[in-house]
Amino acid sequence: MTYRTIFVCLALLNFGPGSAGWSNRASGSKIISYVVDPHKQDIRFFWKNESGALFGNIGNLRQYFERRHRKLIFAMNGGMFKSDYSPVGLFIQDGQVVNALDTSSGAGNFYLKPNGVFYLTSAGKAGICPTGDFAGGNGIRYATQSGPMLLVDGHIHPAFRQGSANLNIRNGVGLLPDNRIIFAMSEEPINFYNFADFFKSQGCRNALYLDGFVSKTYLPDEKCEQTDGNLGVIIGVSTADTQ
Numbered sequence: 617m618t619y620r621t622i623f624v625c626l627a628l629l630n631f632g633p634g635s636a637g638w639s640n641r642a643s644g645s646k647i648i649s650y651v652v653d654p655h656k657q658d659i660r661f662f663w664k665n666e667s668g669a670l671f672g673n674i675g676n677l678r679q680y681f682e683r684r685h686r687k688l689i690f691a692m693n694g695g696m697f698k699s700d701y702s703p704v705g706l707f708i709q710d711g712q713v714v715n716a717l718d719t720s721s722g723a724g725n726f727y728l729k730p731n732g733v734f735y736l737t738s739a740g741k742a743g744i745c746p747t748g749d750f751a752g753g754n755g756i757r758y759a760t761q762s763g764p765m766l767l768v769d770g771h772i773h774p775a776f777r778q779g780s781a782n783l784n785i786r787n788g789v790g791l792l793p794d795n796r797i798i799f800a801m802s803e804e805p806i807n808f809y810n811f812a813d814f815f816k817s818q819g820c821r822n823a824l825y826l827d828g829f830v831s832k833t834y835l836p837d838e839k840c841e842q843t844d845g846n847l848g849v850i851i852g853v854s855t856a857d858t859q
Contacts, residue, residue, distance in 0.1 A: 731763025
């Protein structure tokens with residue numbers, strides 16, 4: 617697997633064709649991003665280990681892989697959570713529904729409709745869709761629900777405003793036209809509109825907000841190793857450790 621790093625302004629940013637894993641820091645936008653090909657890379661969602669203990673943070677997940685002679689190459693928190701760190705909304709792990717889809721209304725970012733679901737099928741297909749469009753089914757291997765949607769069919773969420781003073785660290789996920797997945801986290805506070813526009817600039821038609829000030833990213837190739845914190849669901853990409 618090869619990685620390339622470039623430093624460009626957001627308006628010039630694009631991703632090299634055909635790469636299985638690709639990381640980037642965009643100096644103009646202060647956003648760190650990573651592209652995953654679910655057909656070629658081992659991407660999974662984590663919450664509790666086989667003993668029922670919470671992973672809790674990326675550091676614990678990294679150690680989990682090390683004990684199994686695997687190397688964690690990317691990780692990011694994968695959605696909002698309650699005070700006991702259980703997922704807010706739908707969570708499917710290894711084909712098992714851990715928490716049900718939440719179609720109710722409420723306050724906060726999660727309920728800023730449309731919210732949505734990010735999922736992976738057992739065949740390696742990725743999807744991001746509004747909650748009302750999620751069909752579920754036996755073929756879903758992993759899924760996490762969050763909100764709001766950043767992009768829906770290429771359009772920025774109608775509640776977002778250019779120049780908004782609602783600034784925060786944010787992380788999210790978008791779907792590229794070739795079924796690759798782009799994860800991104802702002803390295804400094806950003807508003808929803810600009811964050812959504814980043815995904816749009818990459819060619820995404822659908823993108824989902826994952827979380828805010830608790831956001832953590834692990835991407836050693838970009839010298840980003842945020843292994844601390846208290847998290848719920850974590851999304852991780854690993855490979856066999858050949859060292």
